[in-house]
Amino acid sequence: MLQGTREIPLSELIGALSYALDLAEGEPPGHAKRSCLIGMRVADELGFDLEARADLFYALLLKDAGCSANSARMAALFGADDQQAKRTSKIVDWSQPFDAFVWSVRTVAPGRSLRARLERLLAIRDEGEVTRSLMQARCDRGAEIALMLGFSPRAAAAIRGLDEHWDGRGQPRGLRGEEIPVEARVLCLAQTVEIFHRRRGRQATYRMARKRRGQWFDPALVEVLESFRGDTDFWASLRDADVSAVAPPDQVLLVDEPRLDQIAEAFAKIIDAKSPWTHRHSARAGEIATAIAERLGSEQSVVRDLHRAARLHDVGKLAISNRILDKPGRLNQTELAAVRQHPLVTERILERVPGFSGISPLASAHHERLDGSGYPHGLSSEELTLPMRVLAVADVFEALTAERPYRAARSPAQALEIMRDEVPERLDGDAFAALETLITEREPGSLQGARG
Ligand SMILES: [Fe+2]
Numbered sequence: 001m002l003q004g005t006r007e008i009p010l011s012e013l014i015g016a017l018s019y020a021l022d023l024a025e026g027e028p029p030g031h032a033k034r035s036c037l038i039g040m041r042v043a044d045e046l047g048f049d050l051e052a053r054a055d056l057f058y059a060l061l062l063k064d065a066g067c068s069a070n071s072a073r074m075a076a077l078f079g080a081d082d083q084q085a086k087r088t089s090k091i092v093d094w095s096q097p098f099d100a101f102v103w104s105v106r107t108v109a110p111g112r113s114l115r116a117r118l119e120r121l122l123a124i125r126d127e128g129e130v131t132r133s134l135m136q137a138r139c140d141r142g143a144e145i146a147l148m149l150g151f152s153p154r155a156a157a158a159i160r161g162l163d164e165h166w167d168g169r170g171q172p173r174g175l176r177g178e179e180i181p182v183e184a185r186v187l188c189l190a191q192t193v194e195i196f197h198r199r200r201g202r203q204a205t206y207r208m209a210r211k212r213r214g215q216w217f218d219p220a221l222v223e224v225l226e227s228f229r230g231d232t233d234f235w236a237s238l239r240d241a242d243v244s245a246v247a248p249p250d251q252v253l254l255v256d257e258p259r260l261d262q263i264a265e266a267f268a269k270i271i272d273a274k275s276p277w278t279h280r281h282s283a284r285a286g287e288i289a290t291a292i293a294e295r296l297g298s299e300q301s302v303v304r305d306l307h308r309a310a311r312l313h314d315v316g317k318l319a320i321s322n323r324i325l326d327k328p329g330r331l332n333q334t335e336l337a338a339v340r341q342h343p344l345v346t347e348r349i350l351e352r353v354p355g356f357s358g359i360s361p362l363a364s365a366h367h368e369r370l371d372g373s374g375y376p377h378g379l380s381s382e383e384l385t386l387p388m389r390v391l392a393v394a395d396v397f398e399a400l401t402a403e404r405p406y407r408a409a410r411s412p413a414q415a416l417e418i419m420r421d422e423v424p425e426r427l428d429g430d431a432f433a434a435l436e437t438l439i440t441e442r443e444p445g446s447l448q449g450a451r452g
C-alpha cells in the first residue's frame, strides 16, 4: 500500500466513511453528505466564518457517529428493527400526539398480536425517561467520537445538540432557543430537510419546515432556507452529493499515518458500540491480530495495515438490525443471510474510502476459510494472504472468548481447543501456532474477552 505517500484530504475520507453511519442510522447512502450540503448552504447564507464553517462541515458528516450506541436498546424497546424505527421517527412531528400515536402503532412490534403491540406501546409511554436516555447515549457518544477524531469542542457540541428543538421539547436535555448552539440548530434542520426532500420532494419539505418553525427549528434558519427555495440547481445537486466543493478550503487537512490509525480506532468504537455483545470485539481483534503478525515476523507496514483492517473488519455489521445481531436463539434462514452479507458491506464501504481502500480486501476476508467454505466470496487457500489468515484466526479467537447472547465466554484454553479442529483445513496452522504461543506466554486471562 502507498499510504502516507499519497495526499488524502481529511474531508474526503470522513465523507466516504459517513456512508457507514448512514447504514447504522437506517438511511440510504449519502444521507450525511446531502445533509452536509444543505447545512453548509444555510451556513453560507448566514455568513459563518471559516472556522465555524469547518466545525459545521465535520459535525454534519459525523452527526450520526453516536447512532450505533443506542441501536441495541432501540430494538429492544420497540421490538422492531432499530434502523426502521430511527428512519421513520424523523418524519413524525412528535408535538402532534396523533402523529406520534400513528407512528408508534406502525413501528412497534410489527407482526405481533394487537395485544402484544399495545402492551409494548404502553411500556414505551411509561418509559419516557428511557427514550430520553437513549437519545442522550446517542448524542453524547457522537460528540465523544468527534473529539476522539481530533475535531473541535464546537463540532462536538453541535452533534451533542442535534436533536434539541427550538421550543425546548427536543432531546435529550430539552434546551430551548439560543441555549442550543447555532451549529446544532443547523444540524437539526439540515438532517430533517434532507429526509423530507428525498422522500417527499421540495414542496413537502418547505411545508414541513414552515410547520415546524418555532417548534423544532429556529425561525431565523427557516427564513434562510426560504431564501434558496427556488435554486433548482442546488436541489438537483443533492442527487449525487459531492461535498468537496463545500469543504473548508483553508482547512484542507491531509491525513498522515497516525491520523489514519486514529480514525480506524474511532470507527472501531462505533462498530463495537452497535451491540452489547461485541463491545470490545474490533479493538481486541486488532490487538490479537497485531500480536500474531508480529510473532510471525511480519513487516511493520503489514502489521499496521492488519491492525487497521481488524479494527474495521465488521463495519458492515452496522447495516444489520440489532433484532438479528442480539437475538438469543438460533437465526432463521433470512436472518442468517443478512448476517452473512456483512463482509460484503465492509468491502463496499472501505473500497471507496481513500486511505482504507487498500485494506478493503483484507478486512472483508475475515470469514473466508482455507478450504473455500467461507464467505462472502468462497476464496481458496491460494487467494488467502497471510494477513487474511491471521485476521481470521484473531476474529474467531476473540469471538469465542467473548460472551454471546446464546452462550457464555470460553476461556482462552477452551477457545484454542475448539479452534484446533479447524486447523489446518480451514484456519491457518502458522497463525494458530503463533496465537497458541502467545496465550501460553502471556499471563493467564490477559487475552480473555470481556462481555462482547
Ligand atoms: Fe465478521
Ligand SMILES: [Fe+2]
Pocket: 281, 285, 313, 314, 366, 395
Ligand atoms: Fe468479527
